[in-house]
Amino acid sequence: MATRMFVRKAWEWIYERGGLGHLPFYRVPYSYFTLDIWLGAIVASSFFWLALTGLLLLFYYRPTDPLESSKAIIFERPFGALLLTSHLYAAHFMLIGVFAHAFRNLFKGVYKRPRELVWIVGVATGFLALQTAFFGYSLVGDRIAKEAINIGSALNLRSLGEELGLYVVAILFGLDPAERYFRITALHVLLAATVFLLFLLHFGLFEVHGPAPKEEETEWKAEPARVPQDRRDLAPWFPVNLVFILAVTLMTWGFIVFTAGMAQRFADLLPPLFKPYPVEAEDFTPMPPWFFLYTYRIFQMTFLTLSLESTPQLLQFIIALVLPPLILMIIPFLDRKVSTNPVDRPWITGLGIILLTGYMQLTVWSMIEPGIPIRLVQLLTVASPPLAATIVGLYLLRKVRRGETITPGDFLSSSGLLVAGTALPPLLGMALGVPELHQEVAVGFMGLAFATVILGWIAAKLRVEPESELEPVQDPDSSIPWYLLLVALGEVGMASFSLIALAAIAFIDPVGYAMQATVLTGLLLLSGGALAHALFRALAAEWIPRGNVVDELKVHFLPYLALALAVIFVL
Template sequence: MANENLIEKIMNDPQPIPRKVPDYMRKSGGFMFWTGAMVSAVFLYEVVTGLILLFYYQPSNAYNSTEAFLNTVPFGSIILTTHLYGAYAMIVLVYIHLLRNLFVGAYKKPRQMQWLSGILLLLMTIGVGFFGYSMSGDVLSADATDVGRGISGAVPVIGQYLTSLFFGSGTQLSLFHRLLAWHIVLAALIGIFFLAHFFLAEYNTIMPSGKDSGDRAPAIDRDDGSYKPWYPYNLMYMMQIVLLTLGIVVIIPSILAVMPNVPALFSPFPQVAPNSPLAMNVPAYPPWFLLFIYKELDFQFAQGLGPFYATVIFAGLPLAYLVLLPYLDTKASLKLVDRPITVSLTIVGVVYLAILSAWGALEPGVPINNGIVALFYIVPLVVITGFVMFLTKMIKQGKITNPYIGGIVLSATFAGLSAFGIGAILVYSRMNFTPSVLAGLSILGLFLGISLLFAFALIFGIFPPKARKQEGNISKNTYVAYSSIMGILSIVILIEILSMPFGNIYNQSLYGVGLGVLLLIGGVMIRLYRGQYYGE
């Protein structure tokens, strides 16, 4: 239609909003198309629990009111710990969302604005996490605000104004009042930018699979008439994703809350007050998601530059790269083998981030001389770029035909990182096996085992290509039995958690585990139902 106006075009082209999505997005493995949905689910959870916390938080009395919420308010422990772990989950999921879109090339035409709003959302998510983390008023929050003050105060010319803008006039009351205000302001801004980001995603359509787009930008998803309606298919799928994500977010801190000797970095509870004599025993950590900046400030030449310029170089350069990426990498091909530089820089970035974070956790505040810094930056860059270049050349020449080569490289990278982490822990703990060292070793050992298993399974083709079981693999009666067991189980759990006294943190943790299991059961039941009746 020639006289169609712009709004009509946006709303209806290539098909009406909300756009339908292709069926492969709901098939197994399709969850990588829904990482944004997972982030939004956790964000909504954070908003709800955050508003509940707002009823109780007293900036004039930050630490005591947090401790009182934890210990005396019914279900305070479960709300506070899941709010913290929801934030952690949101940050992890935002990174996963970012990496996924980097690898599939979703930053290319026509999604540049979507990409840039996503970068802004990443920054605001880390910012809101920083302010929220600092609000508890414990010794770690005091350390974190000190580092924040140091960085903002070192900004040339306006440093002093920035410091008082973010951290107040210097009294404790104005500090916590401002932390609260910034925490809420940033959360609201995330909400607004999320709506823009989401609308852009609808406008540009989902990023179609390589098969559909022919691996070429601009990749637009068009309904060929075969797409199933949004209701109930997408709604059910989204509910499944939301329930499974929230189930995990609720269960993890509930289990950690009753485990002994959880390291300060991952403890779901606030640490001791900064003026307590015990504060000496808590290492000065920022939140784990800022450990990489914290470690960079320890580099010899960074200390000469001061905290502001060091942050500009170490956090600003990767950021500038991400912002410029849509304008640097403008080639049409979305194939990984045609983008070896983007791919290797992405992997190098992840390796830097992981190693710097682990380094900051193991050697907080230990200065690093320039030689080691140079080695740390150059070795992964050269090794990974060289390896990726070599690999892409081999694939292009047809010497490597394994269709899972991407998965093999990814699992090998994870295996390498885990092995590095185990080595680092063994060296820095000096073989002194305290419970937290053992916990770290066993988690990394698990990662190493799983990623090695995956790599070998892919190399030797243990996952037979395209021979997945079709629907109906469970007989209908077995399925009825499954669902009644889970239905009865959920009633039992519900009675259990409704009749449970909430007197102490242990009971509340059981309540949290029960709630998480209920959410997971709901998610699994939707999965089975979709499999049985939608053939998905």
């Protein structure tokens, strides 16, 4: 009893003297602690892991001999494989998170007033992150990295002309091979620092306005634009928000590192774009990194080539690298509707579906059919099915949204458009003598399925149950459920075992047991994240009622799944 009283008094003293109850951060309601709203935190966590591992890798990387230094990091440096592979997978995970975060906000209309500048800075940060990833990808110095540099140089020359293109290539890659990787390293670090500064600006602007109110509270209206700071159900930033951020960060880091460890275990089964050992990439067909494969396909569209001798691929350059960020940045000024429901904004929603689906299709299409010139009929075969599905889906959803009946005529016209969108382009190709369109047909149907999934998500959000402020839980149970206590004890054991095993590996042979060290680090971070989430649930028990066993334990599923996979395949 005396010990508990001492701890409580000490905590109250730190809380008061540290001003922890008056931190200048935007407070959010307890109902806002969901994965959907905190996607940006996952992206930020991935970026900070990239920054941490990138700074450590700089101590070992030698631009004078990039390939050999990459080999040395993996095969000679203690925990080098952990650093390099997790750095690679953190980049993949962050870019996927950027797409998810951006298009979630696009479909939900989060860019509307007063968050236009938040959106513009976010778009700029995302596209700059792509450039940063490209230069980081090129630093390895293997054949694929060199070919990526060669492809980038050639496309710049063909797009911008001999004089301007050569100037740009000299800035990006240098004209002297001896200085090339010094320049790429400097650009990678400089771009990463710029991304960090833009992130700080993005975060600062976000803190000014806070998260957009949930659609359940506004019933899909853009007003009110902010969460009122006089609500009773606002969580204190410290400790509730901080503990939740800690849980998100540790779980994100754990997932990245554990995935990197399992990738080392199954290196021969993974495609080259995700291969953890860059040395082995020499056995594969050179291609750009996956996040730039869409540009590769656009530059292969011969029907877009201009008759200008100096800049024949200027149009492809504009379509691939200039228009996407420009279109996204001006969306807040094109969409002035009061409603944030995606069905009430069909042009913007349709554009988002086509952009996201098209990116996915062009990426997959480049993977399965690289280096092949593309004719217009092939592009139509790929693009028409998801376009038809988007038009039909949004038309029908708008009728449902308005409470109108879908008639047999609507069904027939929609079916006709879908059939025409999927069948006419291949038939036209056959008539024009274009051989073997089966891969294009497959990519087209894949795009149709992907667009349908997005439309299904929109349909599920079409009507929402109104929400208001949370009320305090009546007679909250301050005790921890036995099943949660049991799971948490297991996670403490998992973290302790991982820490002891890592210490043993560091003492015995950190290079020889690199894969095991990576997996154990992932387990340590995952279990720490799950324990942090358990602490968050305890702190929020007064406002968030206990759910059923499945709801309470679903966050803890990931570390135990990771443990099972580690025991079966690695440990």
